[in-house]
Amino acid sequence: MKYIVIKFLFLGLLLLKNDAQAQVSLYRNVLPSGDIKKEYVEAKNNKNEVQVVFSGLFLFYKTFFSSQDLTVCTFSPSCSEYGILAVKKYGMIKGGVMTMDRLTRCNGLSPHNYEFDKTTMLLKDDPRITPAVSVVSNIK
């Protein structure tokens, strides 16, 4: 009998503690965690060797160069992200040409050609999405 009572008391205490823990755990993230590390999803899910190499180059650039400068790109996704996404979607040659084209356009001189991304306050230009209106005018 004594053991049964102790067992129930112990279980009760455990439940009480768990409830308190559950309540307190709700407030664990009330403060900002200060984690500024970025995760680059663009470099994941590589399907062939070319994509692996370009993803490696992209990560190297992002870690050692891009991490040290300010946000200078006028687009979202940024030029390096555009590059890896274009290579992944269109292959090395077309994707490479598209990236070079993008680099020449990254100057903020023609914002009227692009949709505006309100969350990032940057111009939208994603290689995965075909724009409803062509970016470069067809009128000659």
Place this chain on the structure above:
Amino acid sequence: MKRVLFLILITNSLTSFGQSLEQTFDFANQLYKQKSYQNAVEAYKRVVYFDSTSLYSKQIYPKIADCLFNLQKYQESADYYDLAYFSTEDSLLKDTHILKKISCFLILQQYDYAEIELLNLDSDLPDSLEYDKNFCEAILRFAKEEYDLSEQIFKKLASDTLAVNALFDKNTKVSKISPKKAKIMSMIMPGLGQLYVGDVKNGLNSFILSAGLFALGVRSAIINNPLDAAISVLPWFQRYYQGGFKKAELIAIAKIQEKRYKIYNQLLDEVEKGGVLR
């Protein structure tokens, strides 16, 4: 055959009844008890919509708010706690709803709103609510960087006051880290500010980049001419030098936040050790 079907439909429509308001309310309560919160919210909202005499509203608003709280939809939950607050006359219930609303705002990191709600609470609360109030206020004061006040309240909540003391001493040391100082140090020598806050990797990275570009510029000026060097290297140097000291400030802010976050969670551990139910 068509006539028979037609007759069946007519008789059916005359004899069948929809679910009454009370039945829907009972069903919603049942779902709430089963912790099927999403479905319970839908059922409660249906009752509110058809409840033209506001017979059930008083009971329903806090329940919807609780469901949304459990579904982690804190903003919406706060709105419903607000409705619950205005739908009752009972001061104890009002205070309970306010405390829940404060919880929502704290989780959403909307500290100013939480503080406003805290001021709405009655001065003399029963013990159970007093503990909740203290708990929320301790967190709020810590989040709003009012550490002296936060320390006093945390000491009331935790059993080990010495541990709380030690944690707040640690927190005082964190306050000594200055983002401005880090920025100025990185202006004097690239990477120094990052090293000051303990980020060796970024410090070395910034130093190597800026120093490399500086060396390249000097070499180019000696071999070619200073104008060529300025045109070709200066924009790159400016980009990484300026980026370096601005990043140093951001890294310092992030480091402070990271350390505060750790201390705050250790404080919560101390409260948890106290084992008092919330």
